[in-house]
Amino acid sequence: MSTYKYATLFLARNISVNQTRTFFSNLKCLDVTINRENGVAYVLMKHPPVNTLNMQLISELSLTLSNLEKSKCQGMILSSIFDKVFCSGLDLNELLKPKPERVKGYFSTFQELVIQLYGSSFPTVAAMTGHSPAGGCVLGMCCEYRVMKKNSQIGIPGSRMGIALPRYIVNLMSSTIGLRNAELMLTKGKILNTDEALKVGLIDEIANDRTDAIRKAEDFLKEYEMIAPLARGITKRIIRRSIIEDVKMNGAADLENFVSVIMLPEVQEKLDMYMYNLKNRKRD
Numbered sequence: 173m174s175t176y177k178y179a180t181l182f183l184a185r186n187i188s189v190n191q192t193r194t195f196f197s198n199l200k201c202l203d204v205t206i207n208r209e210n211g212v213a214y215v216l217m218k219h220p221p222v223n224t225l226n227m228q229l230i231s232e233l234s235l236t237l238s239n240l241e242k243s244k245c246q247g248m249i250l251s252s253i254f255d256k257v258f259c260s261g262l263d264l265n266e267l268l269k270p271k272p273e274r275v276k277g278y279f280s281t282f283q284e285l286v287i288q289l290y291g292s293s294f295p296t297v298a299a300m301t302g303h304s305p306a307g308g309c310v311l312g313m314c315c316e317y318r319v320m321k322k323n324s325q326i327g328i329p330g331s332r333m334g335i336a337l338p339r340y341i342v343n344l345m346s347s348t349i350g351l352r353n354a355e356l357m358l359t360k361g362k363i364l365n366t367d368e369a370l371k372v373g374l375i376d377e378i379a380n381d382r383t384d385a386i387r388k389a390e391d392f393l394k395e396y397e398m399i400a401p402l403a404r405g406i407t408k409r410i411i412r413r414s415i416i417e418d419v420k421m422n423g424a425a426d427l428e429n430f431v432s433v434i435m436l437p438e439v440q441e442k443l444d445m446y447m448y449n450l451k452n453r454k455r456d
């Protein structure tokens with residue numbers, strides 16, 4: 173991200189550039205900055221054009237989370253440098269005509285990222301600056317609070333593509349919006365607009381634009397300033413334990429099962445068609 177863009181991002185919220193420090197400078201798909209005053213980390217995805225979760229972005233997110241845990245950061249805002257898209261989900265190129273070992277490694281790295289983000293000790297907010305389909309929705313659900321820019325879309329279209337989602341994703345959705353809403357949403361592979369997402373509780377607030385999304389995310393984190401981090405972290409882990417333990421127990425079997433489904437000719441055909449439609453659809 174250019175210095176100008178940084179300056180506008182922080183000055184818009186009365187934080188001087190001097191109050192921030194770049195946490196890592198050698199990441200290709202992320203900008204990670206920490207506000208020295210309050211210890212909040214800004215993790216901004218910057219993998220053009222639409223933050224597709226390729227192996228590099230997933231690995232950098234994972235590395236960053238490990239380092240933030242070690243650095244005792246006080247909170248994290250996960251966002252995107254792009255105004256229209258938060259994250260376009262998993263890289264469909266990884267799912268098309270895949271080699272079994274490669275695709276297994278890919279899903280297992282994503283699964284580890286989900287556990288890491290969902291189980292992080294510090295508070296997390298997703299400032300979703302735009303569309304958040306599938307894997308983008310999953311990243312958001314792993315955070316404790318979600319702010320999404322108006323006129324965006326969010327959801328997981330797995331069923332529409334003939335793919336049953338792994339159990340940990342279904343559990344994550346159920347714990348976010350309740351069993352009934354999760355059933356309706358996931359069995360239909362439904363994508364919601366911002367208002368619908370707010371109504372079912374998939375997001376917590378709507379933002380007018382990117383700056384507003386970041387400001388609302390900061391306001392959420394501010395509420396924790398007077399709360400003891402240890403007590404907060406332990407409570408979060410207790411609440412989140414069942415999903416994390418379930419992934420640890422059943423994640424490997426889920427993965428095997430899921431990979432064999434992805435390799436089925438009929439699923440590959442659907443994915444191929446999906447990709448074709450994506451490349452050839454009318455842009456708005």
Ligand SMILES: CCCCCCCCCCCC/C=C/CC(=O)SCCNC(=O)CCNC(=O)[C@H](O)C(C)(C)COP(=O)(O)OP(=O)(O)OC[C@H]1O[C@@H](n2cnc3c(N)ncnc32)[C@H](O)[C@@H]1OP(=O)(O)O
Nearest residue numbers: 224260261262263264265303305306307329330335341451
């Ligand atoms: C969907 C279920 C699959 C099941 C897999 C299960 C995995 C299990 C574990 C995880 C569970 C959670 C599920 C995750 C699954 C996924 O994440 S699969 C990916 C699903 N994502 C999508 O369907 C999003 C598709 N993209 C869009 O709808 C749009 O791109 C956008 C709304 C995000 C942005 O629109 P716009 O700004 O108009 O950009 P585009 O011109 O469409 O895109 C630019 C460019 O990027 C390519 N692209 C977009 N998304 C992806 C992607 N996910 N993978 C690969 N490539 C992608 C797009 O084709 C364009 O390329 P060209 O410029 O045409 O070459």
